[in-house]
Each structure stands twice: as structure tokens, then as C-alpha cells.
Amino acid sequence: MTFIKTTEQESNYTNLEDMTISEIISSINKEDITVPLAVQTALPQIEHLIEQVVIKLKKGGRLFYIGAGTSGRLGILDASECPPTFGVPYNLVIGIIAGGDQAIRKAVENAEDSTTQGWLDLIEYNISSNDVVIGIAASGTTPYVISALRHCNEQGITTGCITCNSQSPLALTAKYPIEVTVGPEFLTGSSRMKAGTAQKLILNMITTASMIQLGKVKGNKMVDMQLSNNKLVKRAINMIMSELHISEAEASVLLNKYKNVRDSITNGRK
Structure with a gap:
């Protein structure tokens, strides 16, 4: 050929x-x-x-x-x-x-x-x-x-x-x-x-x-993304709010504590 x-x-x-x-x-x-x-x-x-x-x-x-x-x-x-x-x-x-x-x-x-x-x-x-x-x-x-x-x-x-x-x-x-x-x-x-x-x-x-x-996505969300700017922090808070059915203030507290969407959701359920 x-x-x-x-x-x-x-x-x-x-x-x-x-x-x-x-x-x-x-x-x-x-x-x-x-x-x-x-x-x-x-x-x-x-x-x-x-x-x-x-x-x-x-x-x-x-x-x-x-x-x-x-x-x-x-x-x-x-x-x-x-x-x-x-x-x-x-x-x-x-x-x-x-x-x-x-x-x-x-x-x-x-x-x-x-x-x-x-x-x-x-x-x-x-x-x-x-x-x-x-x-x-x-x-x-x-x-x-x-x-x-x-x-x-x-x-x-x-x-x-x-x-x-x-x-x-x-x-x-x-x-x-x-x-x-x-x-x-x-x-x-x-x-x-x-x-x-x-x-x-x-x-x-x-x-x-x-x-x-490899398990780096949950549902359709980037739960392991790096929180490198305000836009991504806001996105992370919204993901946590949606997943746990909690307020923005509560989601912010979790994110500030665990610094990661996946860990925030996991610990928020405990």
C-alpha cells in the first residue's frame, strides 16, 4: 500500500x-x-x-x-x-x-x-x-x-x-x-x-x-480539582452544597477545613 x-x-x-x-x-x-x-x-x-x-x-x-x-x-x-x-x-x-x-x-x-x-x-x-x-x-x-x-x-x-x-x-x-x-x-x-x-x-x-x-471524578464533577483561584473555590462550594444539601456557609466551612471537595463531601456525611 x-x-x-x-x-x-x-x-x-x-x-x-x-x-x-x-x-x-x-x-x-x-x-x-x-x-x-x-x-x-x-x-x-x-x-x-x-x-x-x-x-x-x-x-x-x-x-x-x-x-x-x-x-x-x-x-x-x-x-x-x-x-x-x-x-x-x-x-x-x-x-x-x-x-x-x-x-x-x-x-x-x-x-x-x-x-x-x-x-x-x-x-x-x-x-x-x-x-x-x-x-x-x-x-x-x-x-x-x-x-x-x-x-x-x-x-x-x-x-x-x-x-x-x-x-x-x-x-x-x-x-x-x-x-x-x-x-x-x-x-x-x-x-x-x-x-x-x-x-x-x-x-x-x-x-x-x-x-x-481511575476514580478521579464523582458523578460528573471534578471532585479532586485544585482550588487555585476564586472561580474554582466557588465551583467547589457549589458542588459540596449540591451533594450534601447544605448552605453555602456550611459548605465553606467544610472546604476551609478539608481543602478538597472529595474530602469535604466524605467528612460532611459523617
Whole structure:
């Protein structure tokens, strides 16, 4: 089967510079609507990977995302949201980007082309077979990511990937690939658009489903969230009020004492 990089194919639109703003955003929106449908076709693959993530996390392992450019940044974004949302340690879900932390803001030249650095970056975290590594690359051809997963496979470390090209080298390397073919971008080759949106949707699924399976959610509430600002404190108080059927003042007393929604509810019932 010939590998065709659909993320690099010619846009379905041309003469973009002649479009009005209305035409531009309407066209982008038309393309974006197709993304959730593309993700839907990959739900079985997504489920299989999440099952592996849950198994490893329940055994004390960690989840790693590794990518370059937009893909790397999206992995870091998802990882960074887990502690405040679910109250888990910052070293449970870890995002790694080619070129290091400086690449989060500014592109690092040739970083994604290295066939050795990805594995070296993982080694810094004492990665082991207890962990899961998910490579993220819209193209599915990023050497930094592919080589890292190959080393992981050799070491018996569970590997998955998120890519937007079917039968890509990355998908063929990962043990649990997720392939979401979103087709050509509105702006030819700009995979930060539909491909990036698809990756973000999938990342949302992976960590949210995993954390629910780990017991970090009660009902539909983030009972282990970090109370890092006034908005979240207010949300916490409302959760306690709703769960225990008590006044705002009583809920505030519990929260001030136990500093956590789950503990406040548990002790409030005693």
C-alpha cells in the first residue's frame, strides 16, 4: 500500500488572498465540521489505547506524550491540565516536545529531524515498562517521534500514537495507533488546523476517560480539582452544597477545613 500524506495535499480552496473575511472563516468552519466525524471513525482505536493507559496508570505507571511542533505543544497542554483538573501529581502525565521547553514558544530548527534525541529525552524521566508513551505527529513521519517509539518497543514499553495519515510510518510503529484522516487543510499543509483540532479532541478523550476510570471524578464533577483561584473555590462550594444539601456557609466551612471537595463531601456525611 502506497503511503499518501493527505495532510500535505493541495487545499480544496484556492486564491485565498482574494476571499473576504466572511468567505475565509465560513470555509474554515466548513472544513472544521468534518473533524469530529473523522474522529468518530477512530473510536475503537482510541478505546484500545485508553484501555492500555488505564492498566498502566492503575499499576503506578505514567503517561507520556511526545511530539514536535504543534503536536508536541498539544501534548504538553493536555498533560499540564491534568493536575489542576483531576488533582493528580505533575509527574503522572508528562508532555515532551522536540527541542525542549523553549520549543513551546519558539520553533527549534531541525529538532524534529533527530533520530536519537526523542529516546534520550524519555530516558531523562527514567522511563520503564511500567509507562505508556504516545507519539503525536499529524504527518506520521516525524523522525524524533518514530525513533522514540521504536526504542520504547525494544524496551517493552507500551506505545500508542495519534496521527492524521493512514498507514503512516508512525502508525506502523506504534502498538496501539490512532489514525484520524482529516484530509487536506484549508491552508495547504497547515496541520495546526484540522489535524491539530483532531489531536486535541483525542487527547481530551484519553485523559478524561482515563481519569474517570481511575476514580478521579464523582458523578460528573471534578471532585479532586485544585482550588487555585476564586472561580474554582466557588465551583467547589457549589458542588459540596449540591451533594450534601447544605448552605453555602456550611459548605465553606467544610472546604476551609478539608481543602478538597472529595474530602469535604466524605467528612460532611459523617
